[in-house]
Amino acid sequence: xxxxxxxxxxxxxxxxxxxxxxxxxxxxxxxxxxxxxxxxxxxxxxxxxxxxxxxxxxxxxxxxxxxxxxxxxxxxxxxxxxxxxxxxxxxxxxxxxxxxxxxxxxxxxxxxxxxxxxxxxxxxxxxxxxxxxxxxxxxxxxxxxxxxxxxxxxxxxxxxxxxxxx
Numbered sequence: 001x002x003x004x005x006x007x008x009x010x011x012x013x014x015x016x017x018x019x020x021x022x023x024x025x026x027x028x029x030x031x032x033x034x035x036x037x038x039x040x041x042x043x044x045x046x047x048x049x050x051x052x053x054x055x056x057x058x059x060x061x062x063x064x065x066x067x068x069x070x071x072x073x074x075x076x077x078x079x080x081x082x083x084x085x086x087x088x089x090x091x092x093x094x095x096x097x098x099x100x101x102x103x104x105x106x107x108x109x110x111x112x113x114x115x116x117x118x119x120x121x122x123x124x125x126x127x128x129x130x131x132x133x134x135x136x137x138x139x140x141x142x143x144x145x146x147x148x149x150x151x152x153x154x155x156x157x158x159x160x161x162x163x164x165x166x
Contacts, residue, residue: 031059034055038050040122052110058087061086063085065077067109069123103127104123
């Protein structure tokens with residue numbers, strides 16, 4: 001009987017030891033995340049839609065961060081754009097650009113939650129979208145629509161009887 005208790009205590013301690021071990025997180029040996037969008041040098045105003053795309057061969061859910069160059073060769077996370085995003089091999093999401101200062105040194109970081117595998121987008125700009133041509137009302141095309149037809153004068157909006165045409 002003593003021998004049975006000894007085995008029971010030994011077996012119980014082995015089970016406790018095995019039960020307390022955390023399950024290992026496995027991933028392919030060369031697991032990577034490649035952020036495919038936003039595009040390099042693209043411009044995104046605050047509160048506009050930001051399309052983020054990535055390839056993920058880790059099989060794990062990811063977090064998506066807005067990051068900025070820290071000036072010392074690294075990046076600083078600023079805002080979490082998504083938590084527990086898809087673990088699929090190819091994924092995308094749409095989020096809003098948070099209120100951050102204008103700048104050209106922003107990136108999106110996509111990182112696994114458990115193993116720290118991460119990928120970064122190319123640098124992009126947060127700020128006003130540059131005008132495609134001369135400012136409105138200046139230059140040779142002032143007062144014309146996209147076909148070159150002249151716009152009506154501001155006086156056209158108000159008809160002779162004082163009411164706007166419908």
